[in-house]
Amino acid sequence: MPRAGACREGRAVSWLQKLLPPKIKRAEGAARRQVPEGLWSKCPACDAVLYTTDLEKNARVCPKCAHHDRIGARARLDAFLDPEGRYEIGAEVVPVDTLKFKDSRRYTERLEEAEKDTHETDALVVMQGAVRDVPLVAAAFEFDFMGGSMGSVVGERFVRGVHACLDQNLPFVCFTATGGARMQEGVLSLLQMAKTTAALTQLAARRLPFISVLADPTMGGVSASFALLGDVVLAEPRALIGFAGPRVIEQTVREKLPEGFQRAEFLLEKGAIDKIVDRRELRDEIASLVTLLMRLPPPGS
Amino acid sequence: MAAPALKSTFLDFEQPIAELEARIDELRYVQDDSAVDISEEISRLQKKSQALTKEIYGKLTPWQVAQVARHPQRPYTLDYVNALFTDFQELHGDRAYADDASIVGGLARFNGQPVMVIGHQKGRDTKEKIHRNWGMPRPEGYRKALRLMRLAEKFGLPVLTFVDTPGAYPGIGAEERGQSEAIGRNLFVMAELKVPIVCTIIGEGGSGGALAIAVGDLVLMLQYGTYSVISPEGCASILWKNAEMAPEAAETLGITAARLKQLGLVDKVVSEPLGGAHRDHAAAAQNLKKALQDALRSLADKGPAALVEERFERLMGYGRFKEVALK
Numbered sequence: 024m025p026r027a028g029a030c031r032e033g034r035a036v037s038w039l040q041k042l043l044p045p046k047i048k049r050a051e052g053a054a055r056r057q058v059p060e061g062l063w064s065k066c067p068a069c070d071a072v073l074y075t076t077d078l079e080k081n082a083r084v085c086p087k088c089a090h091h092d093r094i095g096a097r098a099r100l101d102a103f104l105d106p107e108g109r110y111e112i113g114a115e116v117v118p119v120d121t122l123k124f125k126d127s128r129r130y131t132e133r134l135e136e137a138e139k140d141t142h143e144t145d146a147l148v149v150m151q152g153a154v155r156d157v158p159l160v161a162a163a164f165e166f167d168f169m170g171g172s173m174g175s176v177v178g179e180r181f182v183r184g185v186h187a188c189l190d191q192n193l194p195f196v197c198f199t200a201t202g203g204a205r206m207q208e209g210v211l212s213l214l215q216m217a218k219t220t221a222a223l224t225q226l227a228a229r230r231l232p233f234i235s236v237l238a239d240p241t242m243g244g245v246s247a248s249f250a251l252l253g254d255v256v257l258a259e260p261r262a263l264i265g266f267a268g269p270r271v272i273e274q275t276v277r278e279k280l281p282e283g284f285q286r287a288e289f290l291l292e293k294g295a296i297d298k299i300v301d302r303r304e305l306r307d308e309i310a311s312l313v314t315l316l317m318r319l320p321p322p323g324s
Numbered sequence: 325m326a327a328p329a330l331k332s333t334f335l336d337f338e339q340p341i342a343e344l345e346a347r348i349d350e351l352r353y354v355q356d357d358s359a360v361d362i363s364e365e366i367s368r369l370q371k372k373s374q375a376l377t378k379e380i381y382g383k384l385t386p387w388q389v390a391q392v393a394r395h396p397q398r399p400y401t402l403d404y405v406n407a408l409f410t411d412f413q414e415l416h417g418d419r420a421y422a423d424d425a426s427i428v429g430g431l432a433r434f435n436g437q438p439v440m441v442i443g444h445q446k447g448r449d450t451k452e453k454i455h456r457n458w459g460m461p462r463p464e465g466y467r468k469a470l471r472l473m474r475l476a477e478k479f480g481l482p483v484l485t486f487v488d489t490p491g492a493y494p495g496i497g498a499e500e501r502g503q504s505e506a507i508g509r510n511l512f513v514m515a516e517l518k519v520p521i522v523c524t525i526i527g528e529g530g531s532g533g534a535l536a537i538a539v540g541d542l543v544l545m546l547q548y549g550t551y552s553v554i555s556p557e558g559c560a561s562i563l564w565k566n567a568e569m570a571p572e573a574a575e576t577l578g579i580t581a582a583r584l585k586q587l588g589l590v591d592k593v594v595s596e597p598l599g600g601a602h603r604d605h606a607a608a609a610q611n612l613k614k615a616l617q618d619a620l621r622s623l624a625d626k627g628p629a630a631l632v633e634e635r636f637e638r639l640m641g642y643g644r645f646k647e648v649a650l651k
Contacts, residue, residue: 114650115647115648115649115650116645116646116647117645117646117647117648118645118646119644119645119646121587121644122576122577122578123576124576124577125576126559126563126564126569126572126573126576127563127564174643175642175643175644175645176643176645178642178643179643179645182640204531204532204553204554205553206553206554206559206562206563206577208553208644209552209553209577209578209579210551210552210553210578210579210584210587210589211587211589211642211643211644212553213531213532213535213551213552213553214535214589214639214642214643215642215643216508216511216532216535217511217514217515217535217539217639217642218639218640218642218643220508220511220512220515221511221512221515221516221539221636221639221640222640223512224512224515224516224636225636243532244531244532244553246504246508247492247503247504247507247508247532247536248507248508248511248532249508250504250508251502251504251505251508252505252508252509252512264504265499265503265504266492266494266498266499266503266504266507266532267492267494267495267498267499267503268494271494272494272495272496272499275493275494275495276494276495276496278496280496281496284496284499285499293500293501293502294502295502295505
């Protein structure tokens with residue numbers, strides 16, 4: 024399914040914005056909106072003005088300063104997987120509004136709007152394919168779909184991705200970009216944490232690798248379930264990763280948060296993740312890791 | 325176990341009951357040095373108070389239930405441990421960093437049978453609340469729980485957990501020491517633990533911080549407990565941008581035992597004494613004891629393989645979605 028160019032501008036979800044520190048909000052909101060749609064993009068980190076097409080070709084990494092801008096699920100998988108032999112898993116699974124959830128707006132309206140904006144039916148896209156000819160299944164969160172929140176559909180697609188791995192002895196790779204569990208599905212979404220994580224026990228029992236790649240942001244219920252349980256946990260530079268949002272922590276402890284708190288570099292220093300990897304290197308890195316773990320010859324040999 | 329010695333604390337919506345009870349206390353006081361027999365009047369008021377309690381508790385809103393779940397006199401994990409178990413041997417520490425007092429655990433006997441008990445623990449007075457961190461665990465709390473679960477597995481003991489937390493603690497140190505990983509790891513291990521796990525939500529089931537000890541073969545929930553992906557206040561301040569919309573959030577989030585039972589997300593609702601568990605700790609414990617006995621009995625004959633497989637299927641069954649034909 025091709026993505027329309029216009030939706031790449033990425034409408035930030037307001038409740039999720041509240042979870043993010045002011046610096047990110049500026050990057051998401053003001054800086055992006057100034058740019059005329061389509062043709063030019065301004066790097067929120069170094070202010071370089073770039074051709075949008077150049078930025079897209081570079082997997083939304085600024086060619087000048089290497090700032091990792093958020094990338095949609097489909098664009099990410101497109102950049103990650105070899106062009107041949109891809110097919111999607113779990114697209115037939117779509118959301119329902121079990122709780123008849125309504126705040127200022129109905130859940131169903133939010134779903135419709137998210138679908139219109141992203142051309143996705145929920146916040147996780149799963150594909151089977153290969154990376155440098157190493158077959159695998161890869162899942163990617165769509166942050167622009169309700170803040171990449173995990174509800175029943177995300178959980179089920181994740182599990183179906185894992186099943187495909189079990190059926191065909193493949194490793195599983197997941198790219199997270201999410202605010203956490205989806206409030207609009209109540210405890211049903213909370214339990215997706217248990218469901219997705221339980222699925223990993225089967226991969227583990229079969230000695231099939233799970234590589235978790237934490238992109239900006241990886242928070243809440245996704246962070247506190249499968250995301251940090253990778254056999255190898257990678258993160259993109261400067262990605263915000265944590266359980267509680269920085270604002271909640273600041274309000275709770277009434278202290279200023281340390282510089283770089285909850286950033287990928289901070290987590291690496293604290294021993295929470297294995298490695299920080301530039302998005303443009305992920306193909307090579309993951310093909311290498313997976314073949315090492317599975318005792319296969321190096322990729323491309 | 326005696327009812328709390330403290331004077332009863334009444335919630336806002338219980339004010340009519342509070343007024344009646346105050347009147348009864350007054351009459352009792354007068355009765356001692358009164359020539360007239362007013363015991364009849366007292367008994368009449370007591371009946372009225374009971375009827376009123378029944379009426380009010382018969383139609384609690386989800387937000388009111390949330391207040392009962394957080395009631396300062398509600399029985400906490402250690403109250404149930406004292407009432408339901410013998411030979412409790414509390415075990416401490418995660419062997420890596422600290423002992424987190426907001427999660428307690430240890431070996432005990434339930435009807436003579438050795439088991440492992442793990443639960444969130446809140447504090448009663450200010451000093452204890454601080455010590456227990458209001459029942460909000462840090463990673464070391466979850467890692468202690470994990471260590472005790474593995475210990476139970478090694479010696480073939482069933483695990484009984486008691487859930488009562490506003491949530492995992494959102495603090496700087498907690499993040500630095502891997503709050504997310506600690507919770508996630510517990511979910512993983514509880515999915516594959518080779519002994520029976522029975523979880524009971526006794527008060528507040530606050531999000532991931534609750535779930536981290538609430539994955540099991542059977543999930544019980546006290547009648548006025550709550551279980552939620554986010555606190556009603558948190559949800560209201562995010563979605564309505566106004567924490568005062570918490571009652572509406574509580575309604576739509578579906579946090580009560582009755583609603584969750586209806587959705588198939590908890591297995592059994594354990595009834596509480598009239599006016600809530602805080603009114604009668606002993607009766608609340610008795611009801612829970614019966615429910616736990618039944619739960620353990622229903623799992624007793626299952627071997628480790630069947631246990632883990634059924635638990636896995638149960639976990640895979642969580643979620644509501646539809647499947648459509650793709651174009």
